[in-house]
Amino acid sequence: MNNLTKFTVAALASSAFHSSANECELSVESNDMMQFSKKTMSVPSKCEQVKLTLIHTGKLPAAAMGHNWVLTEKKNVKAVASDGMRAGVKNNYVKPDDVRVFASTKVIGGGESTSITFSTKGLSKDGNYQFFCSFPGHFAIMKGTFKIV
Numbered sequence: 001m002n003n004l005t006k007f008t009v010a011a012l013a014s015s016a017f018h019s020s021a022n023e024c025e026l027s028v029e030s031n032d033m034m035q036f037s038k039k040t041m042s043v044p045s046k047c048e049q050v051k052l053t054l055i056h057t058g059k060l061p062a063a064a065m066g067h068n069w070v071l072t073e074k075k076n077v078k079a080v081a082s083d084g085m086r087a088g089v090k091n092n093y094v095k096p097d098d099v100r101v102f103a104s105t106k107v108i109g110g111g112e113s114t115s116i117t118f119s120t121k122g123l124s125k126d127g128n129y130q131f132f133c134s135f136p137g138h139f140a141i142m143k144g145t146f147k148i149v
Contacts (some may be wrong), residue, residue: 025051030067030133032058032110034141042132042147047120054105055113062109067133068092070104071118071146074130081132081139093134107135123148 026045029037035127054069066089072080080100084093094104103118123129125148133142 016021023047024049026055027053027055028069029055029057030069030129030142031056032060032065034065034133034138036131036133036144038143039144040147041144042149043120043147045120045125047126049117049119050103051115051117052103052105052109053113054097056108056110058110058112062107062112064109065136066107066109066135066136067142068094068105068107068135069116069131070094070134071102071129072100074128074145077132077139077143082136083135085114093136102129104134120148125149133135 023044025041026041028041031037048090052069054067056067058065070080070084080095080098081093083095083098084091087093088093090105092104092107094101102123104115105114108114127148129146129148131144131146132139
């Protein structure tokens with residue numbers, strides 16, 4: 001094996017490692033118009049952990065137009081959002097220890113970002129999952145589909 005071949009093999013191995021790692025990292029933006037930048041998000045079934053970054057591109061503070069990212073089964077969205085409103089801002093509008101919630105970020109305001117890493121254990125390819133913002137009044141508009149592919 002000559003030096004060029006060794007370099008090419010190493011480069012291909014390195015790029016394969018990085019591309020598979022990036023498949024398990026997602027980002028989504030939110031704004032002052034109560035919108036997520038994506039309606040659908042997915043990760044390959046081989047991802048055991050997912051890193052999600054939420055970026056608030058707006059200008060309004062969290063108290064006025066805060067956003068978070070919450071993942072649950074579609075059938076539970078309304079109930080999780082209602083319980084989240086009762087849990088209040090101190091709990092980032094997510095009921096503490098809610099077993100229906102697979103992942104959630106803290107509430108952020110304009111110009112801020114936050115990241116979480118969560119396990120895909122318990123999620124399946126045939127699951128019907130939805131992500132949404134649980135800030136009061138936002139869940140009906142700010143939502144999307146999450147898939148394991």
